[in-house]
Amino acid sequence: MHTQTIAQLARGLKNRDFSSVELTEACLARIRQHNPALNCYISLTEEAALAEARAADARIASGQAEPLTGIPIAQKDIFCTEGVRTSCGSRMLDSFIAPYDATIVSRFRAAGSVMPGKLNMDEFAMGSSNETSFYGPVKNPWNLQTVPGGSSGGSAAAVAAGLAPGATGTDTGGSIRQPASFCGITGIKPTYGRCSRWGMIAFASSLDQAGPMARTAEDCALMLQVMAGFDPKDSTSVDVPVPDYAGALNASLDGLRIGLPREFFEAGLDPAIEQLIRAAVAEYRKLGATVSEISLPNMPLSVPAYYVVAPAECSSNLARYDGVRFGHRCANPADLPDLYTRSRGEGFGAEVKRRILMGTYALSAGYYDAYYLKAQKVRRLISDDFQQAFRSVDVIMGPTAPSVAFGLGEKSDDPVSMYLSDIYTIGVNLAGLPGLSLPAGFCAGLPVGLQLIGNYFSEARLLNLAHRYQQVTDWHTRQPTL
Numbered sequence: 239m240h241t242q243t244i245a246q247l248a249r250g251l252k253n254r255d256f257s258s259v260e261l262t263e264a265c266l267a268r269i270r271q272h273n274p275a276l277n278c279y280i281s282l283t284e285e286a287a288l289a290e291a292r293a294a295d296a297r298i299a300s301g302q303a304e305p306l307t308g309i310p311i312a313q314k315d316i317f318c319t320e321g322v323r324t325s326c327g328s329r330m331l332d333s334f335i336a337p338y339d340a341t342i343v344s345r346f347r348a349a350g351s352v353m354p355g356k357l358n359m360d361e362f363a364m365g366s367s368n369e370t371s372f373y374g375p376v377k378n379p380w381n382l383q384t385v386p387g388g389s390s391g392g393s394a395a396a397v398a399a400g401l402a403p404g405a406t407g408t409d410t411g412g413s414i415r416q417p418a419s420f421c422g423i424t425g426i427k428p429t430y431g432r433c434s435r436w437g438m439i440a441f442a443s444s445l446d447q448a449g450p451m452a453r454t455a456e457d458c459a460l461m462l463q464v465m466a467g468f469d470p471k472d473s474t475s476v477d478v479p480v481p482d483y484a485g486a487l488n489a490s491l492d493g494l495r496i497g498l499p500r501e502f503f504e505a506g507l508d509p510a511i512e513q514l515i516r517a518a519v520a521e522y523r524k525l526g527a528t529v530s531e532i533s534l535p536n537m538p539l540s541v542p543a544y545y546v547v548a549p550a551e552c553s554s555n556l557a558r559y560d561g562v563r564f565g566h567r568c569a570n571p572a573d574l575p576d577l578y579t580r581s582r583g584e585g586f587g588a589e590v591k592r593r594i595l596m597g598t599y600a601l602s603a604g605y606y607d608a609y610y611l612k613a614q615k616v617r618r619l620i621s622d623d624f625q626q627a628f629r630s631v632d633v634i635m636g637p638t639a640p641s642v643a644f645g646l647g648e649k650s651d652d653p654v655s656m657y658l659s660d661i662y663t664i665g666v667n668l669a670g671l672p673g674l675s676l677p678a679g680f681c682a683g684l685p686v687g688l689q690l691i692g693n694y695f696s697e698a699r700l701l702n703l704a705h706r707y708q709q710v711t712d713w714h715t716r717q718p719t720l
């Protein structure tokens with residue numbers, strides 16, 4: 239069963255080929271077998287999952303099933319789950335049991351899906367390799383010596399290895415798309431405001447967005463249908479209608495205008511990846527699209543602007559972990575400053591501390607204008623570039639990442655080279671746009687992702703484009719041998 243997509247599993251449940259209890263047991267058995275090597279799950283919730291599966295079977299029997307009823311969907315450990323440890327990959331929250339469910343989690347529960355456990359991630363979602371987790375690195379199932387990407391590396395590895403048919407991810411600068419690319423799966427980062435952030439532990443609030451990760455665009459459509467929509471508890475969620483994502487998957491691509499940004503194909507991109515991306519674009523031509531070159535002139539500034547804005551927001555968001563109300567508290571504090579200093583010093587890892595220091599510096603009175611304000615202006619220029627491009631094209635295509643999965647430890651001592659792995663994804667977050675990554679081939683045995691970027695709230699169109707490509711190619715059907 240671990241080779242099937244969510245859509246196939248849903249048909250199997252509907253036809254009573256197997257029950258949700260059988261499906262969940264098979265999923266849990268596979269997790270027990272392969273998680274020790276992959277390390278994608280931080281926490282397993284086996285008993286609760288089986289109870290949910292029994293409830294799902296009853297719901298299916300009563301004819302009340304929804305598309306995801308009875309389907310195992312694992313949650314990134316950044317989403318609060320009532321009564322279950324929610325660590326965010328950090329020692330700071332190692333013993334934190336969330337008192338409530340994130341909106342995204344409650345929506346999956348209401349849809350009747352089953353949660354097998356919580357997935358590993360970079361600490362507080364800061365990273366591109368899943369190596370900053372307090373719980374140790376996740377391994378890429380295609381090659382255990384390489385990283386799965388980050389920060390949703392546990393989600394991507396679990397789906398690729400068949401340890402969950404679908405998983406949630408979050409994307410602040412590329413954390414759904416880059417690991418999807420490295421692990422050969424499909425993932426979409428929706429428009430900022432499309433999915434609720436309530437109960438999703440904040441990293442950089444103006445950039446963070448939740449999204450689905452699965453094998454196919456069709457599966458992502460089924461998951462996004464559950465996740466998307468206005469939430470009165472999140473003032474940045476947007477009250478616009480949620481379209482029928484699955485219903486739009488087969489729309490025609492006739493007359494579709496594709497733009498290829500010159501800046502995405504310059505030095506730094508592996509030539510073998512470029513070849514695969516151009517071959518994928520050629521497939522779209524066959525499906526009726528036209529292609530033109532465009533320019534996003536401020537693109538090269540996206541990584542520097544992001545590494546001012548994101549750390550600034552994180553330094554403020556992470557101020558709440560003070561050892562007083564929840565999270566790690568040091569032993570025997572001498573006084574209040576000692577409590578703060580040691581609790582935070584012990585609870586946070588090196589990358590999180592680096593971000594807090596950078597952000598605090600950029601927001602300090604003397605440097606606010608020079609860094610934070612400047613970065614916000616650059617951010618506007620970047621989103622203006624996209625709007626300019628969308629006057630002449632419907633979708634922007636390019637690589638998701640400049641390389642395939644790199645070796646474990648290869649970039650750990652070089653933060654700047656690590657930061658550059660998000661060079662094609664980060665601008666999308668700064669602009670708040672939706673972006674999707676889908677498998678488009680292999681280089682040296684490792685998956686390569688094609689990125690699709692659309693205008694605001696064009697998720698249905700992006701899923702449609704990915705689905706049509708997946709109807710004529712089979713990259714998304716390849717699975718690693720474990």
Ligand code: GLN
Nearest residue numbers: 363364365410411412413
């Ligand atoms: N890799 C980027 C960072 O480290 C993006 C992370 C993310 O999208 N959560 O900040």
